Amino acid sequence: MPLLELQSSSVPAVNPVSRDRQCRRILFLDAYDSFTNNIVSLLKEALGDDVLVHVLHMDLKTLHADPSLDWTPEEFLDRLPSFDAVVCGPGPGSPLCEADVGAFRLLWELRDAVPVLGICLGFQSLVAHFGGGIRRLRRGLHGMVRPIEHQSGDIFAGVPEFKATLYHSLCADVGQDQVSQESWETDMWLPPKVAPELVPLAWTMEESEDGSEPERILMGVRHSRLPFWGVQYHPESVCTDPGAHGVLKNWFSQALKWNESTGRQIRPMDLENIADSLAPSMIVERSIAAESHLANRKWWRDMQSGLAATRAAPIYSCSRIKLPDGVDAADVAELLGVGGVDSIMLDSSSTISGDPLARSSIIALEVDRALRFEYHVGDDWVTLRQPGYGDQEDVCQRIEIDSSAEHGAYDVWNVIAEYWEQRKVAEEGGQEPAFKGGFMGFVTYEMGLSTLSPESVSKNRGHRRPDLCYAWITKSLVLDHQAGVAYVQALTAPDSNVQTWIDEVVAKLQSSRAWQQPGYGTEEYKLVAAKKQPNELLLKSIQEPAGRLRFKTPKPAKYDDDVRQCQEAIAEGQSYELCLTAQTTMTRPPGNDVPRHLQPSLTNGTINGASASWPSDEASRHGTPWQIYRTLRARQPAPFGSFIRLAGATILSSSPERFLAHDAKGLCSMRPMKGTVRKSEAVSTLAQAEKLLHIPKEEAENLMIVDLVRHDLYGVCGARSVTVPDLLKVEEYSSVFQMITVVNGQLPPHGPNGLDVLAAALPPGSMTGAPKKRSCEILRTIEPSERSIYSGVVGFLDARGHGDWSVTIRTMFRWDDEKAPPEGPGETQPREVWRIGAGGAVTILSTPEGETEEMFTKLCGPLGVFKDVA
Numbered sequence: 001m002p003l004l005e006l007q008s009s010s011v012p013a014v015n016p017v018s019r020d021r022q023c024r025r026i027l028f029l030d031a032y033d034s035f036t037n038n039i040v041s042l043l044k045e046a047l048g049d050d051v052l053v054h055v056l057h058m059d060l061k062t063l064h065a066d067p068s069l070d071w072t073p074e075e076f077l078d079r080l081p082s083f084d085a086v087v088c089g090p091g092p093g094s095p096l097c098e099a100d101v102g103a104f105r106l107l108w109e110l111r112d113a114v115p116v117l118g119i120c121l122g123f124q125s126l127v128a129h130f131g132g133g134i135r136r137l138r139r140g141l142h143g144m145v146r147p148i149e150h151q152s153g154d155i156f157a158g159v160p161e162f163k164a165t166l167y168h169s170l171c172a173d174v175g176q177d178q179v180s181q182e183s184w185e186t187d188m189w190l191p192p193k194v195a196p197e198l199v200p201l202a203w204t205m206e207e208s209e210d211g212s213e214p215e216r217i218l219m220g221v222r223h224s225r226l227p228f229w230g231v232q233y234h235p236e237s238v239c240t241d242p243g244a245h246g247v248l249k250n251w252f253s254q255a256l257k258w259n260e261s262t263g264r265q266i267r268p269m270d271l272e273n274i275a276d277s278l279a280p281s282m283i284v285e286r287s288i289a290a291e292s293h294l295a296n297r298k299w300w301r302d303m304q305s306g307l308a309a310t311r312a313a314p315i316y317s318c319s320r321i322k323l324p325d326g327v328d329a330a331d332v333a334e335l336l337g338v339g340g341v342d343s344i345m346l347d348s349s350s351t352i353s354g355d356p357l358a359r360s361s362i363i364a365l366e367v368d369r370a371l372r373f374e375y376h377v378g379d380d381w382v383t384l385r386q387p388g389y390g391d392q393e394d395v396c397q398r399i400e401i402d403s404s405a406e407h408g409a410y411d412v413w414n415v416i417a418e419y420w421e422q423r424k425v426a427e428e429g430g431q432e433p434a435f436k437g438g439f440m441g442f443v444t445y446e447m448g449l450s451t452l453s454p455e456s457v458s459k460n461r462g463h464r465r466p467d468l469c470y471a472w473i474t475k476s477l478v479l480d481h482q483a484g485v486a487y488v489q490a491l492t493a494p495d496s497n498v499q500t501w502i503d504e505v506v507a508k509l510q511s512s513r514a515w516q517q518p519g520y521g522t523e524e525y526k527l528v529a530a531k532k533q534p535n536e537l538l539l540k541s542i543q544e545p546a547g548r549l550r551f552k553t554p555k556p557a558k559y560d561d562d563v564r565q566c567q568e569a570i571a572e573g574q575s576y577e578l579c580l581t582a583q584t585t586m587t588r589p590p591g592n593d594v595p596r597h598l599q600p601s602l603t604n605g606t607i608n609g610a611s612a613s614w615p616s617d618e619a620s621r622h623g624t625p626w627q628i629y630r631t632l633r634a635r636q637p638a639p640f641g642s643f644i645r646l647a648g649a650t651i652l653s654s655s656p657e658r659f660l661a662h663d664a665k666g667l668c669s670m671r672p673m674k675g676t677v678r679k680s681e682a683v684s685t686l687a688q689a690e691k692l693l694h695i696p697k698e699e700a701e702n703l704m705i706v707d708l709v710r711h712d713l714y715g716v717c718g719a720r721s722v723t724v725p726d727l728l729k730v731e732e733y734s735s736v737f738q739m740i741t742v743v744n745g746q747l748p749p750h751g752p753n754g755l756d757v758l759a760a761a762l763p764p765g766s767m768t769g770a771p772k773k774r775s776c777e778i779l780r781t782i783e784p785s786e787r788s789i790y791s792g793v794v795g796f797l798d799a800r801g802h803g804d805w806s807v808t809i810r811t812m813f814r815w816d817d818e819k820a821p822p823e824g825p826g827e828t829q830p831r832e833v834w835r836i837g838a839g840g841a842v843t844i845l846s847t848p849e850g851e852t853e854e855m856f857t858k859l860c861g862p863l864g865v866f867k868d869v870a
């Protein structure tokens with residue numbers, strides 16, 4: 001991990017700025033929103049980099065995990081004179097609820113007023129305090145872009161007409177509905193009777209669908225006497241016109257003028273506790289941990305010996321060979337023994353249809369000898385496990401961690417980072433493989449949830465499964481489908497003779513049927529894949545227990561109710577969008593999981609996948625995970641598919657969604673996906689799908705996650721480092737069309753790296769909704785079980801520092817230790833349990849029927865494969 005050099009061990013800072021006491025300082029009170037970093041970045045862009053913006057939560061908790069650093073209300077009041085101005089940010093909940101607005105309220109009552117800008121929730125709090133009412137909008141407006149009407153006065157002076165993104169369910173009621181249409185044009189700008197000290201500065205008129213009068217929504221105010229301003233819209237959204245940025249400049253210059261004219265002196269302060277900051281806190285934590293005397297830290301000393309000290313400073317060796325056209329990654333994987341326990345394959349199976357995202361497939365080799373890093377949420381240690389070979393037992397080493405340590409936390413990410421730092425290899429330039437060796441693995445949804453909202457992951461979960469498992473892969477094969485090149489490669493000790501091994505693998509590949517008769521093994525899977533049942537029939541056919549398989553799918557009525565519950569939470573202002581999901585479980589009697597290409601009796605030393613046909617006798621039939629996977633990838637090719645059997649988990653994924661990719665130079669790219677239409681006769685072309693997806697509901701769904709992902713990236717990359725090169729683009733997949741956006745960020749040199757971005761951005765925003773923390777907490781109360789592997793990520797961080805992680809969706813998974821009681825006639829053994837999660841984003845515009853249908857559409861892909869093959 002590149003360690004940030006901090007000037008003091010107790011400074012919770014990401015980007016400490018100049019300690020010049022003359023620099024301007026803004027205190028940003030964050031109400032646990034997920035757009036905060038976008039605003040901080042915008043403030044710096046609009047006001048200049050020399051303006052320090054310090055973020056503090058509105059409940060006076062700092063970004064640091066150490067609670068002893070939290071501010072008391074007295075400290076808050078005492079430190080305010082050191083700031084030129086305060087911003088009260090947006091957030092979930094209501095301005096009338098003390099827990100939602102915290103210290104905002106203290107500001108309105110100060111004897112020596114401090115200039116404040118309230119944004120959204122902050123604006124509502126200002127209005128409510130000075131006499132305005134707060135009510136629900138007729139219908140919440142989230143991710144909706146609207147024209148903002150203003151008179152070019154006050155903080156809107158010189159600002160052109162603009163459109164801005166709205167994220168709110170509640171609104172200010174200053175009696176606007178009582179004003180007659182005739183007097184509205186003049187009265188709208190006058191201080192309202194109920195809040196005579198407030199001057200309206202901006203409005204938007206929301207047209208109603210039923211032909212009634214437009215809804216008058218207050219968008220900007222100022223206090224007539226005190227230095228308080230507020231805007232209801234979100235200035236920082238990617239869809240707010242840049243012309244609106246002038247409002248922030250105007251506000252800050254008015255704030256400074258107020259200070260000057262009232263003689264409000266900005267007290268120099270001991271900057272020990274104040275620094276420029278961008279959430280999230282983890283980076284802060286780790287930079288502190290790293291900086292303060294590593295050698296005295298137990299975890300760090302633990303890392304210098306035993307398993308943690310193995311395989312340091314590796315040498316990279318590789319043979320690059322031509323990849324014949326049409327070679328199928330799964331055929332190659334079989335040739336190399338993939339398919340049983342200890343397998344990892346990241347599979348761009350949609351290369352077959354020319355998908356530009358499906359660039360490389362990566363096959364890990366000798367996974368059974370790879371060192372693993374395993375972590376279960378809540379533990380204060382990370383297990384390093386070297387799997388035993390032959391009869392040998394696994395060798396394990398525990399590295400103690402402590403994520404709440406007083407002098408800087410250190411967590412599983414530190415351990416991973418430390419190991420990786422010692423094993424980096426250089427980039428050579430020119431044409432390189434996507435992966436050169438390094439970490440591959442998975443992270444669960446609960447892993448991300450535990451840092452975002454620790455109380456949402458219960459202490460006793462009834463299992464000890466890893467929430468993170470990273471294997472250090474030293475031998476691998478990369479197929480670059482687009483360049484037509486394959487890389488056989490290894491990371492080894494300098495003196496090892498790995499070239500012989502590489503040559504053997506090359507020879508094996510080049511003489512194989514997979515190479516010489518490209519795609520030979522895919523035919524039978526294509527046949528099974530082609531026998532796809534329509535979703536309705538499939539769902540009907542699994543209702544009655546027949547045969548060996550048992551299915552438990554979500555009840556449509558219950559899912560409808562869950563959607564309504566989400567919508568009620570949104571209407572209350574608790575969330576802007578909630579990605580609701582449900583799980584389907586499938587059980588079957590246990591059977592032989594060794595794929596036929598790994599069964600000596602079947603293969604006879606030769607690889608001939610096509611020889612063993614599908615067992616037709618129902619009782620003896622048992623599709624291995626590999627067979628199921630091969631059918632899944634044939635039926636539903638995807639750019640980010642994967643087959644993983646690691647640490648007790650079996651993951652068969654056909655994910656279309658990239659979560660995060662980054663290179664060694666710190667260019668990060670995220671690809672949130674939101675907006676789904678099912679392919680059908682009526683919607684079969686991209687143009688038809690575009691028509692259906694480029695509508696306000698779908699665009700808003702996507703935009704909300706885009707703004708959220710921008711926040712996640714800004715938090716690690718720093719202010720002014722995030723761009724959106726592709727906004728709201730519709731793409732075609734095998735059974736659905738999806739709308740995606742590309743969000744890029746550039747990490748600063750010598751600062752945090754891709755691992756920090758991953759750690760800080762989990763769980764994926766497209767699977768949570770916004771604001772992330774509150775949305776996850778709401779979903780936790782609606783969804784009865786853990787999401788586990790589903791909604792987590794799968795991917796790699798290689799020895800150069802390149803990473804690529806997909807969102808684990810359109811996936812079925814199983815844990816070896818999860819069992820169900822025997823059910824069928826004559827059964828005695830506990831059953832295997834498989835799971836598929838599926839869901840979609842619920843917004844105020846969703847319909848329960850629409851969401852339920854979307855969930856079943858996503859479910860049916862993997863479900864049908866299981867039904868047909870398992």
Ligand SMILES: C=C(O[C@@H]1C=C(C(=O)O)C=C[C@H]1O)C(=O)O
Nearest residue numbers: 674675676766809838839840841
């Ligand atoms: C929740 C799922 O998918 C997520 C939700 C999407 C949506 O709401 O349109 C699209 C892609 C994923 O981010 C799923 O596949 O189960």
Ligand SMILES: NC(=O)CC[C@H](N)C(=O)O
Nearest residue numbers: 090091120121169170573
């Ligand atoms: N973005 C916000 O700050 C939203 C404020 C409030 N929770 C609402 O929904 O109206």
